[in-house]
Amino acid sequence: MKKSNWDLYLVTEAELSRGRDSIEVVKAAIAGGIDAVQLREKNMSLRERFKLGQQLKKICQKAGVIFIVNDRIDLALALEADGVHLGQSDLPALTARQLLGSDQILGISAHTREEIAAAESAGADYIGIGAIFPTKSKKLTENNNGIGLKKLAELKKMTQLPVVAIGGINESNVGSVIKAGADTIAVISALTRADDIKQASQKLKNTILSTSSDSSSAKFNLKEKNFKNETKAELAINMQHNTLLELPTNLADCWQILKNSLSKNSPLIQHLTNNVTINDCANVTLNWGALPVMTSGERDSVEMLESASALVLNIGSIDKRSFKVMLKSGKKANQLGIPIVLDPVGVGATEYRTCAIQKLITELDLAIIKGNQAEISILAGQQAELKGVESIGEYQHIEEAAKKLAAQLRTIIVVSAAEDIITDGIQVQRVKRGDQLLGQVVGTGCMLTSSLAVMMGVKVKNNSNFIKAATLVYLYSLLAEKAAVKIDTPAKFKQEFFDQIFLCSQ
Numbered sequence: 001m002k003k004s005n006w007d008l009y010l011v012t013e014a015e016l017s018r019g020r021d022s023i024e025v026v027k028a029a030i031a032g033g034i035d036a037v038q039l040r041e042k043n044m045s046l047r048e049r050f051k052l053g054q055q056l057k058k059i060c061q062k063a064g065v066i067f068i069v070n071d072r073i074d075l076a077l078a079l080e081a082d083g084v085h086l087g088q089s090d091l092p093a094l095t096a097r098q099l100l101g102s103d104q105i106l107g108i109s110a111h112t113r114e115e116i117a118a119a120e121s122a123g124a125d126y127i128g129i130g131a132i133f134p135t136k137s138k139k140l141t142e143n144n145n146g147i148g149l150k151k152l153a154e155l156k157k158m159t160q161l162p163v164v165a166i167g168g169i170n171e172s173n174v175g176s177v178i179k180a181g182a183d184t185i186a187v188i189s190a191l192t193r194a195d196d197i198k199q200a201s202q203k204l205k206n207t208i209l210s211t212s213s214d215s216s217s218a219k220f221n222l223k224e225k226n227f228k229n230e231t232k233a234e235l236a237i238n239m240q241h242n243t244l245l246e247l248p249t250n251l252a253d254c255w256q257i258l259k260n261s262l263s264k265n266s267p268l269i270q271h272l273t274n275n276v277t278i279n280d281c282a283n284v285t286l287n288w289g290a291l292p293v294m295t296s297g298e299r300d301s302v303e304m305l306e307s308a309s310a311l312v313l314n315i316g317s318i319d320k321r322s323f324k325v326m327l328k329s330g331k332k333a334n335q336l337g338i339p340i341v342l343d344p345v346g347v348g349a350t351e352y353r354t355c356a357i358q359k360l361i362t363e364l365d366l367a368i369i370k371g372n373q374a375e376i377s378i379l380a381g382q383q384a385e386l387k388g389v390e391s392i393g394e395y396q397h398i399e400e401a402a403k404k405l406a407a408q409l410r411t412i413i414v415v416s417a418a419e420d421i422i423t424d425g426i427q428v429q430r431v432k433r434g435d436q437l438l439g440q441v442v443g444t445g446c447m448l449t450s451s452l453a454v455m456m457g458v459k460v461k462n463n464s465n466f467i468k469a470a471t472l473v474y475l476y477s478l479l480a481e482k483a484a485v486k487i488d489t490p491a492k493f494k495q496e497f498f499d500q501i502f503l504c505s506q
């Protein structure tokens with residue numbers, strides 16, 4: 001079961017359901033198209049809520065509707081709910097996140113900048129804001145006047161997380177709430193007290209959808225969670241522009257600049273690369289919005305650089321002739337001020353590779369070296385285990401090795417692994433995102449190198465190569481997660497991953 005975008009979120013309260021029980025209410029609301037249910041029931045005992053929750057969970061699961069538990073993390077865990085919604089007087093968000101793990105949804109009610117920041121840093125998936133309007137029942141909220149639309153709009157600007165608005169929202173005012181910036185609408189009475197719950201749900205959802213598509217405010221998707229496979233990583237996207245919400249703010253800003261520039265003028269990326277993954281590298285380059293060229297003759301490569309914006313040197317299938325072309329082209333790129341991204345594929349596996357790389361590193365100025373853990377360890381003069389071009393073994397000191405190498409060569413080092421590292425010798429960014437399927441497809445490292453070259457080929461002011469590299473690696477990983485939510489076998493995953501890169505660059 002997976003659901004990426006919530007429009008309408010029903011919060012249950014049997015006492016406000018005009019004699020109907022919450023099972024009946026939830027079933028009718030699901031028939032009307034709600035996206036998520038929250039088990040609230042403030043007046044029931046924990047045992048009663050548990051029993052009701054068991055039934056509601058089954059109903060939701062069958063319908064593909066998200067099931068969230070209010071207030072009690074113990075209950076959420078006991079019911080194996082999709083997530084929990086906590087207020088400021090419940091257990092702290094950080095504790096909740098630790099107990100929940102990363103795959104479950106954590107919603108936090110927040111009313112101030114500080115509360116929003118704390119929720120974000122604890123790893124919340126959405127921020128609940130309310131009560132927006134006066135509510136019919138005091139039980140719904142302590143704030144009987146409601147915070148109003150202006151305050152909602154102000155709070156919305158303080159977070160990149162999706163905002164769920166609650167409190168006194170109904171058919172007549174929901175449009176204004178969406179326009180003020182709410183991404184998702186949570187209601188109790190508007191549905192629980194309706195004469196015809198199914199019809200009321202349909203109507204409310206339609207109004208939300210039609211207002212959202214008219215509204216200029218960005219409508220964000222909630223984190224997509226894969227409930228089929230709990231090991232799958234989490235992600236979030238912006239529905240309109242496909243921009244990833246979870247990109248840290250500075251990287252998100254950098255991506256906007258890179259993306260704008262890519263859409264205006266596609267940089268040409270010349271590749272001298274291996275004959276295993278060459279086609280994938282060409283396609284990934286194209287999907288980011290750049291133009292690939294993979295010309296391997298000495299004269300042609302050198303001449304091609306006149307119109308290129310970056311050069312990839314990938315030694316995956318190096319031989320005497322290709323090495324010579326790399327050296328010559330590298331020198332030409334340096335003369336022209338074109339950034340070079342080097343992938344020392346399999347360095348250390350053979351003496352030939354190691355000598356070739358030593359020569360390239362000594363003679364050329366490199367913008368980035370991207371290698372797997374073994375390759376970077378070898379370059380840093382440490383022990384490493386390689387089998388062919390694959391990194392095997394444990395690398396506890398990889399960060400120090402990468403930093404040292406970056407400082408020594410005055411370049412950016414990118415280490416790819418389940419947790420990637422980007423460093424310029426001083427700053428370090430770790431990216432523990434992505435999906436293990438990346439390791440099941442030959443060439444995702446080479447494609448990462450080509451992707452880095454695309455970003456190096458974009459000239460942007462105010463963003464260092466370090467930030468550009470970190471942005472790319474982060475984005476690459478998040479897009480892989482997004483692909484992996486949809487697909488769980490390698491070949492189709494590769495296709496989906498390409499498409500995600502394409503969509504994100506539009």
Ligand SMILES: Nc1ncnc2c1ncn2[C@@H]1O[C@H](COP(=O)(O)OP(=O)(O)OP(=O)(O)O)[C@@H](O)[C@H]1O
Pocket residue numbers: 371372373389390391416417418419420433434435436437438439441442443444445446447448476477
């Ligand atoms: N277990 C994993 N979980 C998440 N991401 C992973 C995992 N293993 C590898 N990756 C990602 O896969 C990509 C390739 O990394 P890897 O270290 O396998 O490179 P490589 O060995 O140079 O690849 P190749 O030689 O196949 O081109 C990187 O984006 C990395 O983050």
Ligand SMILES: Cc1ncsc1CCO
Pocket residue numbers: 274276277316317345389442443445446
């Ligand atoms: C498998 C393989 N062999 C040489 S290059 C390459 C692609 C991954 O680096």
Ligand SMILES: [Mg+2]
Pocket residue numbers: 372390391439445
């Ligand atoms: Mg690999």
